[in-house]
Amino acid sequence: MGERKVTVAAEVGLHARPAATFVQRAMKAPMDITVAKAYGSKPPVNAKSILGILALDVRQGETVVIRAEGEGAEEVLDELAEIAGTP
Amino acid sequence: MNLRGVGVSPGIGHGPAYVLAVSVPEPPEGATYTGEADQEKERATAALRQVAGELEARGNQAGGEAEEILKAQALMAEDPGLVVKVRSLIDRGLAAPRAVFEAFTKYRDVLAGSGGYLGERAADLDDIRDRVIALLYGQAMPGLPTAPAEPYVLVARDLAPADTALLSREQVAAFVTEEGGPTSHTAILARAIGVPAVVACPGATGIPHGVRVMADGTSGDVRVEPAESDVADAVSAATARQAALASARGPGRTADGHLVPLLANVGGPAELDAAVAAGAEGIGLYRTEFLFLGRAEPPSEEEQARAYRAAMEAFPGAKVIVRTLDGGADKPLTFLPAPAEPNPALGERGLRRFRRFPGVMDAQLEALAAVGSEDLLAMAPMVATAEEAGWFARACRAKGLPVAGVMIEIPSAALRAEDVLASVDFVSIGTNDLAQYALAADRQLSAVSALQDPWQPAVLDLVAMTASAAARAGKPCGICGESAADPAMACVLVGLGASTLSMGAAALAPVRAALDAHTLAQCRLAADAARSRTTATEARAAARAQLPGLGRLGL
Numbered sequence: 001m002g003e004r005k006v007t008v009a010a011e012v013g014l015h016a017r018p019a020a021t022f023v024q025r026a027m028k029a030p031m032d033i034t035v036a037k038a039y040g041s042k043p044p045v046n047a048k049s050i051l052g053i054l055a056l057d058v059r060q061g062e063t064v065v066i067r068a069e070g071e072g073a074e075e076v077l078d079e080l081a082e083i084a085g086t087p
Numbered sequence: 088m089n090l091r092g093v094g095v096s097p098g099i100g101h102g103p104a105y106v107l108a109v110s111v112p113e114p115p116e117g118a119t120y121t122g123e124a125d126q127e128k129e130r131a132t133a134a135l136r137q138v139a140g141e142l143e144a145r146g147n148q149a150g151g152e153a154e155e156i157l158k159a160q161a162l163m164a165e166d167p168g169l170v171v172k173v174r175s176l177i178d179r180g181l182a183a184p185r186a187v188f189e190a191f192t193k194y195r196d197v198l199a200g201s202g203g204y205l206g207e208r209a210a211d212l213d214d215i216r217d218r219v220i221a222l223l224y225g226q227a228m229p230g231l232p233t234a235p236a237e238p239y240v241l242v243a244r245d246l247a248p249a250d251t252a253l254l255s256r257e258q259v260a261a262f263v264t265e266e267g268g269p270t271s272h273t274a275i276l277a278r279a280i281g282v283p284a285v286v287a288c289p290g291a292t293g294i295p296h297g298v299r300v301m302a303d304g305t306s307g308d309v310r311v312e313p314a315e316s317d318v319a320d321a322v323s324a325a326t327a328r329q330a331a332l333a334s335a336r337g338p339g340r341t342a343d344g345h346l347v348p349l350l351a352n353v354g355g356p357a358e359l360d361a362a363v364a365a366g367a368e369g370i371g372l373y374r375t376e377f378l379f380l381g382r383a384e385p386p387s388e389e390e391q392a393r394a395y396r397a398a399m400e401a402f403p404g405a406k407v408i409v410r411t412l413d414g415g416a417d418k419p420l421t422f423l424p425a426p427a428e429p430n431p432a433l434g435e436r437g438l439r440r441f442r443r444f445p446g447v448m449d450a451q452l453e454a455l456a457a458v459g460s461e462d463l464l465a466m467a468p469m470v471a472t473a474e475e476a477g478w479f480a481r482a483c484r485a486k487g488l489p490v491a492g493v494m495i496e497i498p499s500a501a502l503r504a505e506d507v508l509a510s511v512d513f514v515s516i517g518t519n520d521l522a523q524y525a526l527a528a529d530r531q532l533s534a535v536s537a538l539q540d541p542w543q544p545a546v547l548d549l550v551a552m553t554a555s556a557a558a559r560a561g562k563p564c565g566i567c568g569e570s571a572a573d574p575a576m577a578c579v580l581v582g583l584g585a586s587t588l589s590m591g592a593a594a595l596a597p598v599r600a601a602l603d604a605h606t607l608a609q610c611r612l613a614a615d616a617a618r619s620r621t622t623a624t625e626a627r628a629a630a631r632a633q634l635p636g637l638g639r640l641g642l
Contacts, residue, residue, distance in 0.1 A: 051212075
């Protein structure tokens, strides 16, 4: 299972435009992808669910762990990590 | 009839009321369907898909900010978690409209429970839900007149981006809604197209269709059938206010010429232009987190120096105060590992982390020294004691930086400001954290937000204590917290002895005008009046009573 840890850099956190861009990219991938906060007790959410991501309520400076498995997962994870880490 | 809401987009708008009454009934509880579950599920999925498609198409047509909002809503309508929920409710026997209603309610409650930004997204979900249910019932969603004889005042319970995205100033004179807040879509879009807006205005949908309405997007006043002379007065007052705000130019000063440099708070290179355009006289707080966040290794000395030099070039000959990295458990950085802390606000953040990782601070101070300008000043956050301030000042001097300052945001540093000032050259008060720590009220918790108020007399006392210690030491005491952006508070802070005020660029014009309208003596009277009260609300009212110019300026 591939995984990326990334600190969310956008001022709005993983909400609004960054959240939409993130989900749009995740939806193009065939495999299951999850997102969870690195520090916290909330269960991981589906990276293709904008409502799940919003409810996770990731703020600027918080670290998330993105996980995916399967063919092409590494590339998808790299792209998702870049979106989450973009200010 | 007069109503009162919250003004979120300034200006006066008047015209006939166009009351948008959208009411999609709640599908009856326990409603079932006849026929196959698969067909019912397909009906629901098709409706969700169609609404998503319509939202996206409107977004493409609208462009800009509205496009982003509508595209995010389209994603919500086809959210995989939501679709699964709708299908499983249909499997359990519910008719498609009821299944849609219950599935949306589940997500809506999660968002609404969080309050703030997420709470306002709950209204997005309501709108999408109503559109899907209307489609399933074969109802048409009401549209808006596209080419009215004169621009109308659009009144609604709440407005969805799908309603407002395609509107322009030619159609709409003002927005008035019963619900919504300052970050609601109505507010954002109204400001974007420059139309006055009042939100959170109870009773608005009781305004009869077609009667004349005047909305004041600054005060939040909504007048129904105002006299023509009142409209004329309000429009000329608003015009005068704009002129008054624009007429105060040049360096910040009180009416009697006491200079108070007005500086900008800047969070990254992208904000420099706005600060220059707003007439900032330097940078009072340059946050440097943007250089460090989301990176595996700290930025090189060259990269940092380049960023600091760009700030100096934007403000030639002016002071630029750079706050050293303010990281903590809530802003973890891979190269500054932080164990999870139960309360990051009281943990190892700011200067405290540098004491454990002095290499990162040394590199940042070296980058500042490499720029080689006397106008570039280093300032440390989260200083609690004189000993810590001394440690930072020595580190700065060892790198060849002639001037070092610290932030005053912990009450212990304010109480012993004299000792802190003995080893540094200036201090700057961070009022947000000072209030958080003085009142023991977490900034992230809305439940204690009433305590998180810079007008709390205890916070004003700590500011006064710090400013007078700085005056005795003959060293500057600036303010770089959000409170300096409030024109009334800005006057009080000057009255308490603040030597500079630093704020977001948008606040500079109103604060400049407020200072220009009062003498230093009036500011001092306002400060004394505020401190003589026992609650934040009374302190604010008492201060404003001493600052008559605010009312004239419409601030």
